[in-house]
Amino acid sequence: MKTLLLYSEKFLLHNNDSHPENANRLIHTINLLKSSGIYDILSSIDPQLISYEDLSEVHSPDMIDRVIEADKTGDWLDLDTYVCKGSYDIARLAAGGLYKVCKEVIQGKADNGFALVRPPGHHATSTRSMGFCLFNNVALAAHHLSKENKRILIFDHDVHHGNGTQEIFYGRDDVLYQSIHLFPHYPGTGKVDEIGEKHGRGFTVNAPLTHGIGDEVVKEIMSEIMFPIAEQFKPDLIIISAGFDSHHADMLGGLSLTANIYPWFVENFRKIQPRIVCSLEGGYNYEWLSKCIALEIKSLLGEKDYEINDEIYEEKNEYSDRLIRNLRKLLGEYWSL
Ligand SMILES: [Zn+2]
Numbered sequence: 001m002k003t004l005l006l007y008s009e010k011f012l013l014h015n016n017d018s019h020p021e022n023a024n025r026l027i028h029t030i031n032l033l034k035s036s037g038i039y040d041i042l043s044s045i046d047p048q049l050i051s052y053e054d055l056s057e058v059h060s061p062d063m064i065d066r067v068i069e070a071d072k073t074g075d076w077l078d079l080d081t082y083v084c085k086g087s088y089d090i091a092r093l094a095a096g097g098l099y100k101v102c103k104e105v106i107q108g109k110a111d112n113g114f115a116l117v118r119p120p121g122h123h124a125t126s127t128r129s130m131g132f133c134l135f136n137n138v139a140l141a142a143h144h145l146s147k148e149n150k151r152i153l154i155f156d157h158d159v160h161h162g163n164g165t166q167e168i169f170y171g172r173d174d175v176l177y178q179s180i181h182l183f184p185h186y187p188g189t190g191k192v193d194e195i196g197e198k199h200g201r202g203f204t205v206n207a208p209l210t211h212g213i214g215d216e217v218v219k220e221i222m223s224e225i226m227f228p229i230a231e232q233f234k235p236d237l238i239i240i241s242a243g244f245d246s247h248h249a250d251m252l253g254g255l256s257l258t259a260n261i262y263p264w265f266v267e268n269f270r271k272i273q274p275r276i277v278c279s280l281e282g283g284y285n286y287e288w289l290s291k292c293i294a295l296e297i298k299s300l301l302g303e304k305d306y307e308i309n310d311e312i313y314e315e316k317n318e319y320s321d322r323l324i325r326n327l328r329k330l331l332g333e334y335w336s337l
Contacts, residue, residue: 004113047097122162158243161190184209202334244283263299
């Protein structure tokens with residue numbers, strides 16, 4: 001199994017130590033990958049800059065220019081989202097690097113890959129950087145691959161809804177967006193009836209989850225709704241917006257997922273399409289972030305005995321049955337569920 005790892009020390013240069021989305025996230029992770037020996041069995045790949053022109057097919061020139069302007073001195077784009085000197089190029093390396101990994105995988109030069117990138121991307125809309133995200137790495141890769149007639153499935157397991165990714169593909173049927181997320185929570189989108197518009201109706205699937213929901217309920221939603229839709233969509237590539245703030249120990253979260261759910265996602269999506277690329281989004285508890293990433297990578301490598309001791313008591317509630325019924329009703333017109 002050839003699994004690519006996209007990483008560069010340049011991703012550490014976009015940094016603000018007093019902000020939860022800082023370079024320590026990657027430092028902890030790369031240290032764990034090295035000390036556990038996982039790093040040595042991965043194939044390293046260097047990032048590559050995405051051009052202004054390629055960025056502007058997804059993001060408005062005004063939005064890109066605001067990042068370029070803030071990059072000159074270092075500035076904040078909103079209350080949550082900082083830009084350092086050099087962040088413009090670092091964000092372009094993250095987005096261009098992810099696109100490069102996806103191309104290698106889709107061309108069969110590698111089996112799958114993990115993009116250990118910063119800054120994250122899934123909140124960046126077509127017109128606005130927000131929520132720690134400058135440009136939408138996953139949406140840029142999916143958009144450029146779709147121009148080569150590839151069908152892309154994006155599955156987002158971050159605790160926050162990927163409002164940017166949803167908005168960018170809301171009217172399109174060549175990129176399918178699926179998300180599980182805490183609701184209500186930042187950024188406020190991702191209701192169950194947000195299913196796309198025009199050609200894109202049925203191609204956005206949201207599973208908003210209540211506080212404290214854990215593995216059992218999520219596995220049920222995946223098996224009843226997400227996997228059957230993914231199978232019928234027949235993607236050429238699956239990109240996972242890999243946010244680990246959905247883990248129970250994350251300080252920005254509120255769900256109760258254990259570390260073992262992340263490799264479970266990969267293992268099951270692999271049965272639908274083995275070409276999978278994961279791209280880092282959130283996750284702010286350094287210790288658990290690095291463990292969860294290591295487990296997701298282990299499952300990309302095809303390891304079966306990935307489970308670690310991370311159990312949390314969770315009671316199945318009525319909510320999941322109601323949510324599944326709702327999703328069937330809303331999406332049953334487009335997919336056989
Ligand atoms: Zn998040």
